[in-house]
Amino acid sequence: MQDKITKLFKAIADPTRREIFHALLITSSALSITEITNQFEISRQGITKHIKTLEDAGLVYIESKGRERFCNASAKPLKEINKWLKFYEQFWNNSLNNLEDYLNTSKDS
Amino acid sequence: MKDSITKEKLFNHPIETVWNAISKGEEISAWFIKADFKPIVGYQYTFISKPNEKGCTTISGEVKKSDPYTLIYTWIVADTKVETIVKWELESIEEGTKLHLEHSGISKYEGETAIAMFESFNDGWEGCISLLTDYLKEEIDAG
Numbered sequence: 001m002q003d004k005i006t007k008l009f010k011a012i013a014d015p016t017r018r019e020i021f022h023a024l025l026i027t028s029s030a031l032s033i034t035e036i037t038n039q040f041e042i043s044r045q046g047i048t049k050h051i052k053t054l055e056d057a058g059l060v061y062i063e064s065k066g067r068e069r070f071c072n073a074s075a076k077p078l079k080e081i082n083k084w085l086k087f088y089e090q091f092w093n094n095s096l097n098n099l100e101d102y103l104n105t106s107k108d109s
Numbered sequence: 110m111k112d113s114i115t116k117e118k119l120f121n122h123p124i125e126t127v128w129n130a131i132s133k134g135e136e137i138s139a140w141f142i143k144a145d146f147k148p149i150v151g152y153q154y155t156f157i158s159k160p161n162e163k164g165c166t167t168i169s170g171e172v173k174k175s176d177p178y179t180l181i182y183t184w185i186v187a188d189t190k191v192e193t194i195v196k197w198e199l200e201s202i203e204e205g206t207k208l209h210l211e212h213s214g215i216s217k218y219e220g221e222t223a224i225a226m227f228e229s230f231n232d233g234w235e236g237c238i239s240l241l242t243d244y245l246k247e248e249i250d251a252g
Contacts, residue, residue: 008216084215084216085215088215092114092210092212093116096116096118096208096210098140099118099120099130099140101140102130102139102140103120103122103126104121106139
């Protein structure tokens with residue numbers, strides 16, 4: 001599990017990879033490595049490396065059709081983290097309000 | 110990517126009062142969760158929410174730093190084995206005390222565990238919190 005998260009962080013830490021991920025996320029259909037390469041000023045080899053890192057993190061999955069490889073984005077790993085962040089956001093807000101009430105009622109008298 | 114939650118809050122109370130509220134077991138039990146807690150480095154603490162028919166969530170961990178006015182402990186929900194870190198920092202200011210809270214490592218919750226835990230939290234945890242809130246209200250009303 002620790003390993004998985006390290007991969008996710010590694011994948012998302014690089015600005016180019018974030019751009020590639022974003023480009024995949026906003027297109028309705030999968031993009032081939034060639035199409036992605038055309039959008040960025042990086043070699044095909046460089047793009048392939050970035051895609052591999054994103055794939056390792058579960059952010060991209062690849063389908064092979066003939067000679068081309070098509071990339072799809074998956075935001076699921078990020079959504080799960082987001083769910084937790086939202087939960088704890090609410091949890092700590094409530095808790096700190098409770099702390100405030102506690103201090104105001106029990107310490108002011 | 111964000112991996113932590115940070116909160117800041119001002120309290121119109123002296124730093125010592127706020128420090129006691131967040132670090133003493135009996136005070137934590139009064140406003141937060143029923144706690145077996147001591148502000149001693151290495152202390153294995155347990156937070157137990159009030160039981161309901163579903164049973165309640167237990168949070169456990171170890172005190173990593175307790176150095177007025179910084180308190181750090183690990184935070185493990187039930188038997189998830191997912192260790193996150195909660196850090197409380199207090200700062201004395203003119204109006205009273207500024208609290209800086211940071212809960213980090215949240216991205217460690219992943220996959221099936223995350224979904225299952227999230228659902229059990231929704232069922233059980235909020236129930237526990239509202240029980241606690243009711244309890245606190247009764248206490249205040251009675252007092």
